[in-house]
Amino acid sequence: MEYLIWTGALISVAGIAGLLWCIVxxxxxRKSGLDDNAMRARMQKAVLINFAALAVSTLGLMMVVLGVFLA
Incomplete structure (x- = not known):
């Protein structure tokens, strides 16, 4: 089950990279100085990607835990 642990770790790292991308x-x-409507539209995109990255990271962590339990 070692492959499950390493695959889960890679997926978790991909999710964390997505979270870091959202932060940047x-x-x-915030520094761009857009008006409220444009800012709101772009923030909705960021929130969607943030939730997706969080889900991917969680899935990877679940794979790691499952691999540890099965090992």
């Missing part, structure tokens, strides 16, 4: 994206948005 929102920081750039």
């Amino acid at each position: 994206y929102v920081m750039k948005l």
Whole structure:
């Protein structure tokens, strides 16, 4: 079950990378000085990607835990 642990770890890292991308994206948005409507539309995209990255990271962590239990 070692492959399950390493695959889960890679998936978790991909999810964390997505979370970091969201942080950088929102920081750039805040500095851009857009009006409220444009900012709101772009923030909705960031929130969607943030939730997806969180789900991917959680899935990877579940795979790691499952691999540890089965090992």
